Amino acid sequence: MGPKLFSFTKGETTYSFRLLPIGGYCAMEGEDEESDNPRAFNNAKIFKRMIIVVAGAVMNILFGLVLMMITLLPQQEFSSTTVASFAPYSFTAASGLQEGDEIVEINDYKINCSNDFSFAIYTLPVSEVDGTTLEIFKEDCLFDLRHHCALLAQDATDEQIEAVYSVWEEGGKRIALSSSKEEAYALMCTYFDKISDVFDKDRVEQYPEIKEEKTRLRFRTDMTVIRNGEETILNDVDFYSYRPDKDAEPALAIDFIVEPIEKTFGTLLSQTGMRTVSVVRMVYNSLAGLLKGQFGINDVSGPVGLASAITDVASESLKTGFLDAVMSIVFVMMVITINLGIVNMLPFPALDGGRFVMLLIEAIFKKPVPRKIEGVINAVGLALLLLLMAVITFKDIWVLIFGG
Numbered sequence: 001m002g003p004k005l006f007s008f009t010k011g012e013t014t015y016s017f018r019l020l021p022i023g024g025y026c027a028m029e030g031e032d033e034e035s036d037n038p039r040a041f042n043n044a045k046i047f048k049r050m051i052i053v054v055a056g057a058v059m060n061i062l063f064g065l066v067l068m069m070i071t072l073l074p075q076q077e078f079s080s081t082t083v084a085s086f087a088p089y090s091f092t093a094a095s096g097l098q099e100g101d102e103i104v105e106i107n108d109y110k111i112n113c114s115n116d117f118s119f120a121i122y123t124l125p126v127s128e129v130d131g132t133t134l135e136i137f138k139e140d141c142l143f144d145l146r147h148h149c150a151l152l153a154q155d156a157t158d159e160q161i162e163a164v165y166s167v168w169e170e171g172g173k174r175i176a177l178s179s180s181k182e183e184a185y186a187l188m189c190t191y192f193d194k195i196s197d198v199f200d201k202d203r204v205e206q207y208p209e210i211k212e213e214k215t216r217l218r219f220r221t222d223m224t225v226i227r228n229g230e231e232t233i234l235n236d237v238d239f240y241s242y243r244p245d246k247d248a249e250p251a252l253a254i255d256f257i258v259e260p261i262e263k264t265f266g267t268l269l270s271q272t273g274m275r276t277v278s279v280v281r282m283v284y285n286s287l288a289g290l291l292k293g294q295f296g297i298n299d300v301s302g303p304v305g306l307a308s309a310i311t312d313v314a315s316e317s318l319k320t321g322f323l324d325a326v327m328s329i330v331f332v333m334m335v336i337t338i339n340l341g342i343v344n345m346l347p348f349p350a351l352d353g354g355r356f357v358m359l360l361i362e363a364i365f366k367k368p369v370p371r372k373i374e375g376v377i378n379a380v381g382l383a384l385l386l387l388l389m390a391v392i393t394f395k396d397i398w399v400l401i402f403g404g
Helices: 046-072 114-122 134-155 158-176 181-198 265-292 303-317 322-344 352-365 371-402
Strands: 004-010 013-018 077-086 102-106 127-130 215-227 230-242 251-253 256-262
Touching: 046 265, 046 322, 046 352, 077 114, 077 158, 102 114, 114 265, 134 158, 134 181, 134 230, 158 181, 256 265, 265 322, 303 322, 303 371, 352 371
Parallel strands: none
Antiparallel strands: 004 013, 077 102, 077 256, 102 215, 127 215, 215 230, 230 251
């Protein structure tokens, strides 16, 4: 973008470097003006022009496919969507999820790989739910048992930690499967004592009372799983919900472990394909979410926001190693390139998708849209895009300076 700094010509192509190197473009003779040259863009057959218009977006997604494979190569194994085991305090177990369940749908979002699962979970809204149900009561029992365990484990030895975890895990499973509040509470009291015994501590004189409230904040969703070979619908599955501190917004945590997928050449290829498709779906659904109001302007970033996000990702990943930081940056690059490909094909003036619509109209009516009309439409579209870019850039700079 911006004025040309220098250029050179090689063959029939002029290459130029401009003041703002934040993107690239390829302009062909006859693309934006009439030309009598039989090899010009405007004189090519419609299907050839369509191929040219979509080629950039296709290459973006193909490059994303390559970057996705690069991020997967260092992994020893891949994550599946089949539940292997639960944390002893698992809210999902208390609300119906079981070991061996293969998760195939969350909140009407199809789950084909772990990336789909992550997107579906971390876009769930927190909501107020009935706080008097058996599931919430069991969750409170599990939480109190966890608190008791953490309290006694502060000065524990490794042997005691290992021993108490198996007791705690057993208690968590039994409470999660209990069929009444009375049974859940009795089990909590029983395992309070068993945990105390492991640490050689006095048993509590009074067990905590479970205070029922009319409403609770939960990340709750309907879920479809494959259980024993059959599709089963689970309603109102809760994910572990907590506040990082008293003034923070509620947060969500995954409280189970999934089965690993052995890494082979075949699984590498299949995971690369499925996860790339997952990112395509993620971008598409994020754009749809913007239109529906699910996401707002604060969820959108431009070049400034992306630079800040990449810096955060790299610095966080460096804590576990240089290779992790590199792979995290490659992953962000992969998301960006796929995002660019999809956004560029939106049927909006000045984008390749808008140009494709013009060609589609020409193919249907056997007559091109008048050049002047197309020019005005593209100019208006470009002005709106530049305005949006300015607003987002201002927002990114504001957040960078003042936080948010």
